[in-house]
Amino acid sequence: TLLVGGDGVVRYSIVIRSSSGSDNAMFEGLRCNTSQVKIYAYGSTDTQGKKIFTPKENSAWKPLRSSGVSGYSDNFAKSYFCDKFGTVLSSNEIIKNIKYGKGSVDGIYN
Numbered sequence: 001t002l003l004v005g006g007d008g009v010v011r012y013s014i015v016i017r018s019s020s021g022s023d024n025a026m027f028e029g030l031r032c033n034t035s036q037v038k039i040y041a042y043g044s045t046d047t048q049g050k051k052i053f054t055p056k057e058n059s060a061w062k063p064l065r066s067s068g069v070s071g072y073s074d075n076f077a078k079s080y081f082c083d084k085f086g087t088v089l090s091s092n093e094i095i096k097n098i099k100y101g102k103g104s105v106d107g108i109y110n
Contacts, residue, residue, distance in 0.1 A: 001027075004091045008033060010081045013053075015043070016072070027053050030073060032082035032089075036061040037073040078102075 001013040009029045016024045025043025041053035064074040080097040
């Protein structure tokens, strides 16, 4: 799931698989203009075994970090979601960057 909101926030779902094979799912938002990320919800399983998102309590915007467990968000910002000026790209531009690599949208990264 990927959505660029009218508020300039890129909202996306991500599943990260650890080296041991366990999956971690999250629904997050990323602000290009302030270089911040926010976790809205975590993936979990309900009592009947259905996969759902559980809202994260007291979720707050945090600075992007290039290392650690959330370093992927900084990579998303730099490689796919934002231009070099901190402006969010359109969902079509983001999808093109994901498919074809950084800078696939002419002139944005020059």
